[in-house]
């Protein structure tokens with residue numbers, strides 16, 4: 538049984554659509570989020586900590602909203618900013634900007650305590666294309682080899698496989714009452730994520746893209 542590690546029930550609702558019935562259960566475990574400028578080290582170290590805690594295969598989901606006009610902020614700090622400022626104030630700040638483009642990114646980290654056939658690296662990116670698609674900023678962060686060291690001041694031998702997803706959009710005044718988190722202020726293709734039902738959001742979202750890649754790999758491994 539795979540544990541989907543998150544304190545956020547909204548993430549699990551979306552993830553369940555990608556994994557066979559009965560093959561996954563939520564593990565409400567608040568792993569330590571290391572300070573990092575990119576999601577990869579946070580997901581990698583979180584997966585190791587959660588695996589050691591659960592002693593079973595785990596998938597952690599680290600996500601963030603990256604606002605272009607704020608140089609990517611709040612990014613890995615999205616959860617903290619949502620709790621402290623709230624999404625209305627994030628919208629207020631963004632509404633002062635000329636450039637309100639933004640992107641959601643999601644990095645899934647899988648750890649089952651074993652190695653992965655094609656991956657001599659302790660951190661194996663299941664999807665390097667997502668970083669390239671996310672543009673030069675993402676490439677600079679996503680391709681870094683030292684993400685493992687950044688996570689804990691030394692390489693941890695537990696292998697982790699990472700899957701990344703990205704969706705572009707822009708910050709708008711809140712609309713819609715579905716979804717969770719920043720969904721009401723994130724517009725993609727004319728609709729906010731909070732105006733989409735789960736299937737529609739999954740079809741375009743950062744989490745949907747990452748889960749699709751994970752589910753394909755997981756089924757074939």
Ligand SMILES: O=c1[nH]c(=O)c2ncn([C@@H]3O[C@H](COP(=O)(O)OP(=O)(O)OP(=O)(O)O)[C@@H](O)[C@H]3O)c2[nH]1
Pocket residue numbers: 542543544545548566567598599600601602615616617619641716717718719720721723730742744
């Ligand atoms: O509008 C949104 N649509 C999404 O699809 C989405 N995914 C994540 N988020 C928000 O971005 C931060 C991530 O933080 P995060 O990855 O650390 O997660 P979290 O703290 O909520 O739970 P956990 O999984 O870490 O336990 C939190 O503020 C989440 O609400 C989203 N907001």
